[in-house]
Amino acid sequence: MDETTDASPSSKLHTRLRLWEFPDSYIFEPIDGLADLYLSVSRTSGTMNLVQDLPSRGPTTKHKVQTVYGVIGVLKLAVGSYFVVVTDRDCVGSYFGHAIFKVTGLKVLPCNNAHNTTSAEQKKMESEFSELLDAAERTVGLHFSYDINLTLSAQRLHDLGDEYRALPLWRQAEPRFLWNAYLLEPLIENKLNQYLLPVIQGSFQNIQAEVGSEKVNVTLIARRCTRRIGTRMWRRGADAEGYAANFVESEQIMQSKGFTASYVQVRGSMPFLWEQIVDLTYKPSFDIVRQEEAPRVLERHFHDLQKKYGAVLAVDLVNTGGGEGRLRERYAKSIEPILSEDIIYVHFDFHRVCGHIHFERLSQLYDQIKDYLQKHKYFLVNDKGEKIEEQTGTVRTNCIDCLDRTNVTQSMIGRKILESQLQRIGVFGAGDTISKHPAFDTNYKILWANHGDAISIQYSGTPALKGDFVRYGKRTTEGILNDLRNALGRYYFNNFVDGTKQDAMDLLQGHYMTSVSRDMAVPSKAGLLESYASFRLAFALVMGALMFMMMSLRQARNDVRHLLLSLLWAGFCIGITHFVRANGRTFTNRPRFHKSRH
Known part of the structure; x- marks a missing residue:
């Protein structure tokens, strides 16, 4: 092909x-x-x-x-x-x-x-x-790539006319996934066509396997949408235009026996206005913004998906209770007016059903969506380049971050689709599965694990959690310990690194412009507290006070005044700790170009 x-x-x-x-x-x-x-x-x-x-x-x-x-x-x-x-x-x-x-x-x-x-x-x-x-x-x-449009799926590439394919790559590119669209503008203005290199952000992985006498090549591509690009805590939900945070198109391509098959699924934050601003707590509270606008924003999002993918099955993996439950209720209520044969909503409480180790119970979700997957098929062409099947609908999966639970679920869907494709072209027999071919199974799991890690690192700064299940098919002690380390890493990045990273992303995407040829805005000026607030300084003061308190306690046996002094140092520690907790948002690394939607 x-x-x-x-x-x-x-x-x-x-x-x-x-x-x-x-x-x-x-x-x-x-x-x-x-x-x-x-x-x-x-x-x-x-x-x-x-x-x-x-x-x-x-x-x-x-x-x-x-x-x-x-x-x-x-x-x-x-x-x-x-x-x-x-x-x-x-x-x-x-x-x-x-x-x-x-x-x-x-x-x-x-x-x-x-x-x-x-x-x-x-x-x-x-x-x-x-x-x-x-x-x-x-x-x-x-x-x-210097030679092919990497922003388009195999099905969309196949459907392009010869006239469109003859255009320069940057003219062919899908704007949502063209990471350097804003940066290319000066080169376009100067008509430097041979220097206009289209770039995507995401991942590209490939494996090869042998099934009997046949070779199977599987490629997995992630394409990150730039419309609401950002970091985990500073880009949640959707904007007023319906563009969702952490929106990624994942395409799985299979090639064997001269056939080429493809399946596209997407992930993205729950598409209405909500945020979760870091404040030094481990899990900041969720805040639904302008609830009355949720149905309109959500409708825009899904109608845009319909134009690009056809039917949409929305799989919502968040918890039923707690803060996640409030978001789920808003999602379910807001999507209800547009539900139809082509827009379907399924809620599956991943943590309640699967817990932290029983991910094989995802088969319950597959039973619910199997008919939809079979109805809307996948893209398939033969060795002559003739289209045999067309994908007419996609699955949109989300959890809170659209990383860990989402990747486990998407890998399950990808596996089922791939098995169906291999059965269709005769590489697999009826009822044959990937798990019956150990080498293929191992490589396929690693393929999806690496895919999830790449998406997670771009959004959260760490590899995906629950990656051991995707990688090995089961939860392991090492995997659980890795999850703990990565969870702590996410806490650090979210609170003390991602503000600057978010500003850099906005600058590169043209979301914040400081050009002599455009209106020039200065980053918002910090107030007095914001100017001098430093978590490192506060932490150093607390540790210093603790050290002096311990020194005073050691001397308290000889002089009661040291006991009073130790109480003074203890009070100083408590006071600083309370002040930092009360002003947690001020002590985090915040984007200077970011404004809350409040």
Whole structure:
């Protein structure tokens, strides 16, 4: 199955560039034989031009040279531009015969030599942004191809006309999944088509297995939607337009005996306005915002899904009681007016039914959704490229984070679909399952476990919980201990790291813009408490007070005044602890560009 036609040399993307760093310019020299012109970028203004020759270099000319593998885009800030380039990549597999690469190295090239002439206020602003640019260089999960549109599923690629396939890759891209759409704008304006490299954030994994005499290739792709991109606690629910947080399209592709089959399912936060702002507690309370708007927001979300996927089965895995129960009730009540044959809602209390170890009980959920899966089928083409089956509906799964419970559930659905596909093309016999082929079963579990870990790291900062069940088919002591460590890691990232990370994401996506050509907004100024509040300082003061209290208690036997002094230090500890708890939100790492919907 070949989904692309050969592009003309003038439209092919550059795969290797030699980057020359001169004092006044950056020069990108194509070394892939696709062009003779060089891209020159001014380090003062960020202006771009195609030139025929390198600048003259004398014996005293200082320059650096390195190989880069693409330009992610350009970020325009108030006092300069920043080019984001790929400095390292790994080939992680192929998509219909075309190589797929994972970005393993990013570099931000500043074009702000004019910084010396800017105002003190702009200098301060740019200094603050430098921390965000450092965070941007650490972005994970970026994937790209020089030859094929990675933003579209196999079914949508198959349905494209030849005229559409002939367009440059960035013109073909699905806007929701084009991670660098905003960064590409300056390159598009300058018509630098050979430098317009479309990038997705997500994951790409592949396994191969042998079933009897047949080889089976399984690929799993995650495509993260950028509309409401963000971190675990700072992006919950949906926005007013119906775009949900942590919305990810997962596509499982099977190739064997000349057949290609695909199944797409999605995950995303419960699609109405709600939030869970960190406040140093382990599990902050859920807050439903503007409840009266929930039906409208939810309707927008599901109608958008219908346009793109057809029928939608919403599987809600949250708890029946507690704070999660309040969200479930709002979800169920708000979706009720739009329920139909094409929009179905199923609630399955994952924790009540499966607990923490009996995940095999997910078969109860499968029994509820089996008829829907069989009705809406999957995408299938034969060795001639002829479509035999078409997927006409998807499953939308959510828990609270849309990570751990969701990944376990999606892996179960993916397994059932894959078994059905293999039976259909004759690789499996009737009643045959993946678990009857130990090597295939092991690799398939690892495939989905890695998929879940990649999505989880991008959203929460840690691998997925419950990953041992997905990876090994059972809960293990090591897995439970890993879950404890990852849960503590999530607490740390959510409270003390993710605010800055959220700002960096918003900056790269153009959700916050500080461009000289656009309205320029300054990050909100912190109040007096916010300016000086520091959890590290408070923690150091408490530990210091505890140390002095213990020292005083040791001396209390000889002098009663030390007993009073120890009580004073104890009171100091309690006072600081109470103050920090009462002002928990102030002591967390909060996004400066984020505003609560209250």
